[in-house]
Amino acid sequence: MKVLVTGAGRDTGRLLALAFAARGAHVLATARTLAAAEETAALIRTAGGTAESAVLDLADPASIAALEVDRLDVLVNSGARYLGDTAGPEDIADTIAGAATGTVLLTERLLPLLRASKAADIVNLISAAGEPGQHRSEAHAAFYAAKHAQAGYAEILSERLRPEGIRVISLFPPDFVQDGPRETGAELTAQAVVECVLFAVNQPRDCFIRSLHFEQTQHFEQRAPRP
Template identity: 85%
Template sequence: MGLRVLVTGAGRDTGRLLAVAFAARGAHVVVTARTMGAAEETVGFIRAAGGTARAAVLDLADPDSIAALEVDRLDVLVNSGARYLGETASPADIADAIAGAATGTVLLTERLLPLLRKSERADIVNLISAAGENGQHRSTAHAAFYAAKHAQAGYAEILSERVRAEGIRVISLFPPDFVQDGPREAGAELTAQSVVDCVLFAVGQPRDCFIRAIHFEQARRFEQRAPRP
């Protein structure tokens, strides 16, 4: 692949899977997380598998942290860092989640756009959520999480329209609440690995293929289906 990829929220869970997956396909990955320890742990997994990566601290809720991030070349930006909010959340939790997922994603993307414009195959990938789809109420997340994800989706939509003429693809994914591990079969909950595979598929398409969004069906349990005749 030979790409330079930056993944936010790569210190654990889905962000880590994304970083490891890109590295396994030959990309050099900038692994970012709120703490250096978490980022370095992911880098350790990548290097142990023969890949290349470096760790960097990035707190999307802190504009100074975004401004301090050092990157000199970039082909793919993966905006996967976002704090999930459950049904109950404190005012501080709400402020942090919206600052990270909404404001932080916008500030980071804007800061890195000059580098992406220098790439011959630039992609901006946004892991949003079904909570960012109009009219959807499928997640049990806090209403503030919905607000943050709608902001993220709105920015991605207009950005895609404005940078497409430059050959920059903006790819947004809208998965429902999903699990990190589980059976990858019909009727089961969506898994993080399946989300990662969708990202890799979209990024791997020829440059004439602009996949703006990937939407997912909510899982339906077999027992809820009508029996076959």
């Protein structure tokens, strides 16, 4: 199995790349800088897995067009810039270009390779910010806009690709932490999200899990509303 992970240079994207490699996949780790991508690939190789690295800036169509991929079984769209409360015009444009336009352009470019696979999956790490009517993330409104666009694309893509046997799996986690206790009442961790991805991908091919949604922690729900 060959897996391409976007945003694999750090945090959740890196955890996803390491997790797939640990289960025997050959991973193409991509990131905005070659150094970050290669660091992830080196970690995989040190652990006994196989990996390669490549530069991929989802906010730049030319970078997407220049990416070299010979075959592919699983595309993991995890690269997206989080945007907090304070953001300027360039930050907003970059976030929407990467999470929305970039994800669509990359997926469309790689569809012929996925169609050639006998067991293809497209995994989208979206966000609760992409759920209709949800306001559970404290992210900037532009992040919500980008994630709603990503969710809309994934929804119709799942419907159209299912007859071909290609699964489109989308996850809608709330804001989560990279590390923390794995216990009831604690905030969702990146490792938990990674394990949900692996669970969905490892299901038999007759099982099409279109989306995974998460309950928010009580800690978040009980925060005082902003004035």
